[in-house]
Amino acid sequence: MRLIVTFPSSHAALAAERALLGAGLPVELIPVPRQIRSDCGFCLLADAGEPGSGPGRRRLQLLGACGAREQWQVIETEPDPSSPSSRKVKSYERYP
């Protein structure tokens, strides 16, 4: 499961990226999807990891310490194989 994590500012998102990467937890800094927020901003895309697992807990702690605001689950709808023009569609749901 992949999560989008939002922050109060792009500075906070950058700091969180540094903290998580520094701890060996892979994340990607991306623009906030427009379905979540229409103004410009950056967020983190991260694997949620196993709930309760060491890396999962560490990620949550670090995100909390960096001022993470909201978490959104990425829902991906696979393209229709019978239609060549069909493509993967992403939507987002508040998490947890």
Next chain:
Amino acid sequence: MSDIRKTVDARGLACPQPVILTRKALAEGGFELLEVLVDDPSSRENVVRFAGFAHCGVEAETEDGGTFRILLRPDAGLPAAPEAARVAPAPETLEKAPGALSAQGATVFIASGGIGTGDEQLAALLMRGFLYTLTEAEGVPRRIILMNGGVRLAVEGSDSLVNLRRLAERGVEILACGTCLEFYQLREQLAVGRVSNLYEIAGLLLQGRTLSL
């Protein structure tokens, strides 16, 4: 028994029409060999490159009196059509949704590691974000040309490398200025795309739609 053939005659058509017609023919199927006729060397190059992305073998390439004949054999074991459709969506499938993001067919010219002037960290962040949004676009650009500080985006250690690689996987041609790589002593570190020169870059910038960052 000879193979069932289909012919796409794209002579006299400007880019990207030959690639679009090839893509359509591959999506339709119903043949074992696809013969594509073009009369322009860059169209020939584009069709051959596209064939690679669409998992087609190039059986033969011949030239006769200015006509290039390319013989393609789709690999039945691989999903040629969806891959081909992703690389070059048919024009009618574009911009379906209001505000749909599409850079279809454009050349994106990047001459710096960041977007705009001001804080360098913000400029770099904006460039990284922009390249990510291109990976999410319905229609990808035809090529990205990197010059001056822009070549730094495509070398090992760049945080935009992952997005440039994703774009290259979707068929976007990534060209890095050779003079610039040499100037910054980064030629050996180029990790995606290929080295180009000013003649090719100038020619490409002057043809078609170019977005300059």
